[in-house]
Amino acid sequence: MSDSKPKTMGQQLGRRSWAEPWKIKMVEPIRLKSKSDRQRALEEAGFNTFLLRSEDVYIDLLTDSGTSAMSDRQWSGMMLGDEAYAGSRNFFRLEHAIREFYGYEHVVPTHQGRGAEHLISQALISPGQYIPGNMYFTTTRLHQELAGGTFVDVIVDEAHDPASDFPFKGNVDLRKLEALIHEVGSEKIPYVSLAGTVNMAGGQPISMENVRSVRELCDRYDIRVYLDATRMAENCFIIQEREAGYSQTPIAQILKEFCGYTAGAWMSAKKDSLVNIGGWLAVNDADVFDQVRNMVVIYEGLHTYGGLAGRDMEALAIGVEESVDDDHIRTRVNQVRYLGNLLVAWDVPIVRPVGGHAVFLDAKRFFPHIPQDDFPAQTLAAELYLDSGVRSMERGIASAGRDSETGENRHPKLELTRLTIPRRVYTQAHMDVVAETVKSVFDNRDSFRGLEMVYEPKYLRFFQAKFKRI
Numbered sequence: 408m409s410d411s412k413p414k415t416m417g418q419q420l421g422r423r424s425w426a427e428p429w430k431i432k433m434v435e436p437i438r439l440k441s442k443s444d445r446q447r448a449l450e451e452a453g454f455n456t457f458l459l460r461s462e463d464v465y466i467d468l469l470t471d472s473g474t475s476a477m478s479d480r481q482w483s484g485m486m487l488g489d490e491a492y493a494g495s496r497n498f499f500r501l502e503h504a505i506r507e508f509y510g511y512e513h514v515v516p517t518h519q520g521r522g523a524e525h526l527i528s529q530a531l532i533s534p535g536q537y538i539p540g541n542m543y544f545t546t547t548r549l550h551q552e553l554a555g556g557t558f559v560d561v562i563v564d565e566a567h568d569p570a571s572d573f574p575f576k577g578n579v580d581l582r583k584l585e586a587l588i589h590e591v592g593s594e595k596i597p598y599v600s601l602a603g604t605v606n607m608a609g610g611q612p613i614s615m616e617n618v619r620s621v622r623e624l625c626d627r628y629d630i631r632v633y634l635d636a637t638r639m640a641e642n643c644f645i646i647q648e649r650e651a652g653y654s655q656t657p658i659a660q661i662l663k664e665f666c667g668y669t670a671g672a673w674m675s676a677k678k679d680s681l682v683n684i685g686g687w688l689a690v691n692d693a694d695v696f697d698q699v700r701n702m703v704v705i706y707e708g709l710h711t712y713g714g715l716a717g718r719d720m721e722a723l724a725i726g727v728e729e730s731v732d733d734d735h736i737r738t739r740v741n742q743v744r745y746l747g748n749l750l751v752a753w754d755v756p757i758v759r760p761v762g763g764h765a766v767f768l769d770a771k772r773f774f775p776h777i778p779q780d781d782f783p784a785q786t787l788a789a790e791l792y793l794d795s796g797v798r799s800m801e802r803g804i805a806s807a808g809r810d811s812e813t814g815e816n817r818h819p820k821l822e823l824t825r826l827t828i829p830r831r832v833y834t835q836a837h838m839d840v841v842a843e844t845v846k847s848v849f850d851n852r853d854s855f856r857g858l859e860m861v862y863e864p865k866y867l868r869f870f871q872a873k874f875k876r877i
């Protein structure tokens with residue numbers, strides 16, 4: 408037997424390869440700009456990948472938000488838009504899809520996820536209250552704070568350790584949650600804010616057993632549980648794979664069971680649901696629905712369109728159904744792992760286990776010589792772009808922002824650079840190019856210094872901050 412024969416990745420891993428359950432019908436050209444063009448673009452963007460022009464990017468892994476490819480079914484749905492101001496047919500299709508796949512009774516569409524976060528936060532949170540959650544998300548926490556609440560992280564300790572192989576790093580630590588309830592009193596906690604595929608922890612899942620226990624605990628104290636369902640389908644795939652008793656259960660059924668432990672959910676449909684824009688808030692309690700349905704007309708639009716066109720709601724209704732297809736979700740998560748496994752094989756430090764939607768580079772171990780105050784993860788994102796036009800995103804000290812009381816920089820344990828994979832957009836060859844880019848920066852890691860922030864916006868600073876090289 409000859410060892411020199413090329414091997415497919417499947418053969419290297421000792422198994423048969425998988426392939427995407429779709430074929431490509433339309434293409435969008437992309438181009439790698441020259442090194443000097445990239446250098447100029449990066450300087451103009453203040454070393455912030457959010458400020459680059461998309462045209463200057465070769466492979467765009469900034470986010471999986473709104474960047475998915477819609478199916479031919481979804482595009483044909485766009486032609487079936489009922490653009491009536493009130494009572495559009497597409498709204499009822501969307502409502503039906505959410506009831507069928509997520510199981511919630513009352514549905515309010517919103518322009519995207521943060522619109523829904525705004526409504527639920529304003530409806531349920533009073534000033535001085537506390538909202539426990541399994542790690543913060545940027546927009547979620549900000550809306551909770553703007554409503555006068557304080558977010559309290561009750562995620563398991565393993566979530567803060569990028570090297571821990573714990574299978575459910577998105578789980579709530581029940582002791583932390585109960586300690587908070589005892590400390591502040593259950594009447595000070597309007598709800599528990601759960602999230603699937605916890606983004607800031609590296610795309611880590613929460614188990615069915617954990618949500619069941621959270622619900623039991625909250626029932627004892629009469630506290631409601633609400634869910635950020637943005638990447639719940641991906642979370643359900645990992646439950647199917649790792650949690651005892653679910654290996655034969657379809658994703659759709661796992662999703663419905665999981666949501667059944669919660670009183671409602673908000674959703675950025677730009678992620679799991681395979682659309683370019685859209686979101687929703689869905690609840691079971693009629694009184695909460697009454698409040699949010701009333702508020703949506705102030706901030707988003709009438710309660711049967713919430714800032715979306717009829718055609719967007721149609722594409723979203725179809726996307727909800729496609730997002731829970733077992734073949735779709737398996738290849739989606741496996742593509743992320745393909746990239747992660749290449750990097751692990753080359754000893755690049757990443758968050759383990761590889762998450763559902765992205766590979767997170769551990770910038771603290773990647774650049775051990777760059778102090779956190781010099782933005783190692785931001786530096787890494789900038790250098791990856793410069794190397795070969797690959798766009799990623801900082802998830803570290805810049806994203807964490809400042810403490811709302813002291814005004815000091817927060818120093819999160821995790822200092823990460825996220826390579827986020829859009830759904831159904833890139834091929835395995837693109838993943839190879841990305842992996843080689845990371846390897847090239849990693850091989851030269853000692854030559855990089857950090858960055859200094861020269862412009863800092865007040866809210867969600869990571870989006871618009873500017874930096875310069877130290």
Ligand SMILES: *Cc1c(COP(=O)(O)O)cnc(C)c1O
Pocket residue numbers: 472519520521522544546547602606635637638674675676677678685686
């Ligand atoms: C993207 C996202 C949001 C916010 O949704 P937008 O559609 O970007 O407004 C909320 N929660 C999570 C977990 C997200 O990833």
